Every structure is written in C-alpha cells, then in structure tokens.
Amino acid sequence: MLLWVDMCCGAHGAASSAEFSRHCQVRPTDQQHLWAALSLASNADVICFDFEHPDMSCLKFMTDTKARFPSVPIIMLMSQQSADVVLWALRTRIFDVLLKPLTARDVLRCVQRLSPVLEARRTQSTRANATGAEAIPDETRYHARRSSRGKLDGVLGYIEKNYAQPISEQEVAKECGLSPFEFSRAFRAAHGITFRDYLSECRLVQSKRLLGIAQVSVSDVAAMAGFNDPSYFARLFRKRTGSSPSAYRASLLTLKGAGTAGLVEADSEATG
Incomplete structure (x- = not known):
C-alpha cells in the first residue's frame, strides 16, 4: 500500500x-x-x-x-x-x-x-537510518548566493556524460582551476557529499537501468556503469539497495514481464 x-x-x-x-x-x-x-x-x-x-x-x-x-x-x-x-x-x-x-x-x-x-x-529486520540528518537545501529557505560554486559549474554535467569512463578527481579539479584539496572541500561544501560518493551514486543509478536489460551480463553492467571491479560493484550495490545485482535484476524483469502482460491484455480487451 x-x-x-x-x-x-x-x-x-x-x-x-x-x-x-x-x-x-x-x-x-x-x-x-x-x-x-x-x-x-x-x-x-x-x-x-x-x-x-x-x-x-x-x-x-x-x-x-x-x-x-x-x-x-x-x-x-x-x-x-x-x-x-x-x-x-x-x-x-x-x-x-x-x-x-x-x-x-x-x-x-x-x-x-x-x-x-x-x-x-x-x-530483513527494520534497520536504523545510518545516514543521519542532512542539511536542508538553501534554496528552500531563500535564494542564497552561489558565488562559491562558480568554479564548479559544469562538474555534475561532466559526471553525467562521462560516468562510464575513469574519472580522476585530480583531473576534474585541474579543469576547475583548483587544487585537489580545494576542489574536494568546495564540492562537499556546495553539494553536501564528496565527489567520489556522488560519482558512485550516479553510477549506481545507471547500473539499475542497465540491469533491466536481460541480454547484458551483470559484469558488463558493472563495466558499462563505470565500475572496473565487479566484486566491488556487487558489494556497493547490496549495501545501497539491500539486494544483490542478480536478485534486483530478477525482480525487475519479473515485474517488467507482468507489466507488459497487463498492457497486452488491456490492448486486447480494447480492440476485442
């Protein structure tokens, strides 16, 4: 419900x-x-x-x-x-x-x-929320100035376009005109999450989409989402979702099949 x-x-x-x-x-x-x-x-x-x-x-x-x-x-x-x-x-x-x-x-x-x-x-038994409370975004309070974020413009878009490729935090920092230390602090201050954690979350989102394609193996899903180590991908996926990539795929494809069958049945009734 x-x-x-x-x-x-x-x-x-x-x-x-x-x-x-x-x-x-x-x-x-x-x-x-x-x-x-x-x-x-x-x-x-x-x-x-x-x-x-x-x-x-x-x-x-x-x-x-x-x-x-x-x-x-x-x-x-x-x-x-x-x-x-x-x-x-x-x-x-x-x-x-x-x-x-x-x-x-x-x-x-x-x-x-x-x-x-x-x-x-x-x-599974109910688990405690280990993430802690997160700061409420500034824009829900008022339109705060974003001058400190100027040099980070385009970083999130860069991640979205290149998540499947090796992305070096040092290289991105250089593109922003910042030292690795300055970039790390600025990114966390602007987004409340580390650059590496954001990159991992972005790759996990893409992996969930790819797991819905039955013809792509789990190891290939890991590689296509930017994870070079399938074992690390499987551990991180289970930690974030509570299930293995294979179990997630099985449930996803089962539901997708049921949804498709329902749509076919509905179409048949509509045309019958």
Missing part, C-alpha cells in the same frame, strides 16, 4: 495518484496524520510526498519521517526540477524524485525499481 501525502493542496494530485493506483493501492493522508497511519497500517509499504515547490518545513518533515520510519521507501514529487533538492534527496536516502506531470512510463519505471527493495524489506 502507498500512503499519499498531499503537500500541495490538491493541485494536480488526483492525476498523479491515479497513475500509481494502476499498480498498487493508494491511501490518501496528510502531514498531520501520516505518522499515525504508518504506525497503525502494517501493510504500508511506501510513502509518496506530493509537492508543488517544497519549502524548508516540508523537507524537515520528510527528514523526520525518514528518521522515524527508516525502512519505508519515500517517493517525492515536484513540479519544478531543483539540483539542490535532488542532491538533498539523494543524501537523505529518498528513494526517488519524480517531476510532474507524471507519465505512465515514469510511474511504471518507479514501481519496477521499488519491487526488489520492498521484497528485501520484507525479508
């Missing part, structure tokens, strides 16, 4: 929740009653926070919810993309951030990614 928390006074919420209701039971709630619902509903698997533009108090509530219910995956919907908020969500272990308006493909992909995580959650 998915608990739907409307944080935007109903604007576009019905359409978004309707997309998820095609795949799972959706139960509406609000900020005031969410924790009680989580405590009472033993079958509450996922939380979805539906925002227009999240502010500091909203993100603080999400942080508190994650700390109180660390094993429950959280999905976050927004109407406008924000690099700072997405990075905050990554560090806070928010499961996924989706932009509205949602498409059927967006929701299906999210549900497919959730399947192995929920399966692992059901077979």
Whole structure:
C-alpha cells in the first residue's frame, strides 16, 4: 500500500495518484496524520510526498519521517526540477524524485525499481537510518548566493556524460582551476557529499537501468556503469539497495514481464 501525502493542496494530485493506483493501492493522508497511519497500517509499504515547490518545513518533515520510519521507501514529487533538492534527496536516502506531470512510463519505471527493495524489506529486520540528518537545501529557505560554486559549474554535467569512463578527481579539479584539496572541500561544501560518493551514486543509478536489460551480463553492467571491479560493484550495490545485482535484476524483469502482460491484455480487451 502507498500512503499519499498531499503537500500541495490538491493541485494536480488526483492525476498523479491515479497513475500509481494502476499498480498498487493508494491511501490518501496528510502531514498531520501520516505518522499515525504508518504506525497503525502494517501493510504500508511506501510513502509518496506530493509537492508543488517544497519549502524548508516540508523537507524537515520528510527528514523526520525518514528518521522515524527508516525502512519505508519515500517517493517525492515536484513540479519544478531543483539540483539542490535532488542532491538533498539523494543524501537523505529518498528513494526517488519524480517531476510532474507524471507519465505512465515514469510511474511504471518507479514501481519496477521499488519491487526488489520492498521484497528485501520484507525479508530483513527494520534497520536504523545510518545516514543521519542532512542539511536542508538553501534554496528552500531563500535564494542564497552561489558565488562559491562558480568554479564548479559544469562538474555534475561532466559526471553525467562521462560516468562510464575513469574519472580522476585530480583531473576534474585541474579543469576547475583548483587544487585537489580545494576542489574536494568546495564540492562537499556546495553539494553536501564528496565527489567520489556522488560519482558512485550516479553510477549506481545507471547500473539499475542497465540491469533491466536481460541480454547484458551483470559484469558488463558493472563495466558499462563505470565500475572496473565487479566484486566491488556487487558489494556497493547490496549495501545501497539491500539486494544483490542478480536478485534486483530478477525482480525487475519479473515485474517488467507482468507489466507488459497487463498492457497486452488491456490492448486486447480494447480492440476485442
């Protein structure tokens, strides 16, 4: 069951929740009653926070919810993309951030990614949230000056384009006109996460996408995502997701097959 928390006074919420209701039971709630619902509903698997533009108090509530219910995956919907908020969500272990308006493909992909995580959650004991509280992004408080980030412009885009290749922090620092020490401090100050950790998270995101392609071996997935050592990739993947790459793939392909079968059946009924 998915608990739907409307944080935007109903604007576009019905359409978004309707997309998820095609795949799972959706139960509406609000900020005031969410924790009680989580405590009472033993079958509450996922939380979805539906925002227009999240502010500091909203993100603080999400942080508190994650700390109180660390094993429950959280999905976050927004109407406008924000690099700072997405990075905050990554560090806070928010499961996924989706932009509205949602498409059927967006929701299906999210549900497919959730399947192995929920399966692992059901077979494991509740674990404490080891990440700690993350700083709320400045832009949810006010539009702070970004002058200290000037020399880092383009670094995230560079990672997105070159994650599959060996990326040296020293080389990137040189391109930014900074020493390795200066770059390391500036990157962490700007994004709240180390350069190496951000690069690893980016590669893990790509590996999850590649695991959905049955013809690509797990070792090839590791290499294509930028991990030179398949053993290290497998350890890191299990640490971040709670399941092995092979188990994640099996659950993903099973769900994908079920989703495809459902679409075929629906098409047959529509044309029959």
